[in-house]
Amino acid sequence: MIWHLIAALFAGLGTAGIGLLLRFISAKRLPRWIVPALGGLGMLGYQVYYEYSWLSFKQQQLPDSAEVVDVEYGSMLWRPWTYMYPMPVAFEVIDRDHLSATEADGERMVEFFLYRFEKQVADRVTHQAYLMHCDAREWVPLVGNERQPDASALHEIGADTPLYQALCETPRA
Structure with missing residues (x-):
């Protein structure tokens, strides 16, 4: 700074x-x-x-294996030009080198880390492990050292979102 x-x-x-x-x-x-x-x-x-x-x-x-899957834009009252041209305030990234894809009962599951970068006075980076169930289009955070799924935080995801496409639309090995 x-x-x-x-x-x-x-x-x-x-x-x-x-x-x-x-x-x-x-x-x-x-x-x-x-x-x-x-x-x-x-x-x-x-x-x-x-x-x-x-x-x-x-x-x-970022490393070459990182892929941006979401960008958040925002406007602020004390920056009036951002109402016409919103500025980037945060973005989310996955690391393609650290994906763990598995098949369970013929359904594809992908374990991944989602990194969130936020623009603040000092840039802030947070990360969380997730599990994506590609066939059901659901994802859930993995909590604890054992990385157990938190079923209470289950989210559905659209097939047209960049996160789903980056994780599930890739060809199966």
Whole structure:
């Protein structure tokens, strides 16, 4: 986070310098407030750039076996431009190298970890083990060290969701 603060300060200093240069070129016909106004716009511009590029930056840090299965976009009152262009606030990933597919009574089951990345002051990453019953299109969290299914948290999933397609639409080995 300290690096983003430093980058915002340098963006502000750079655009304030452009304001000084414009005042110098115009023989000081431009008002004095143009310098801090451009400095503020530069810092705001960097912050907006960082917020919208956060998702692609985080995806570049993931291993090649990671597949994004859901992206959550949000709007905030103190960021009015997000009502027109919602910004990414969270995304979910599965790791294809750590899937465990099994057949039970001719029905396909896939055990996987779902990683959730949330954009906050300090980025937050959580993970949970799940079991997907592909034929019934149901998934359930696995709890405890023994990874026992929590039947009270059973969810149905649509066949058109990216999570289901990533886990169950792959060819059977």
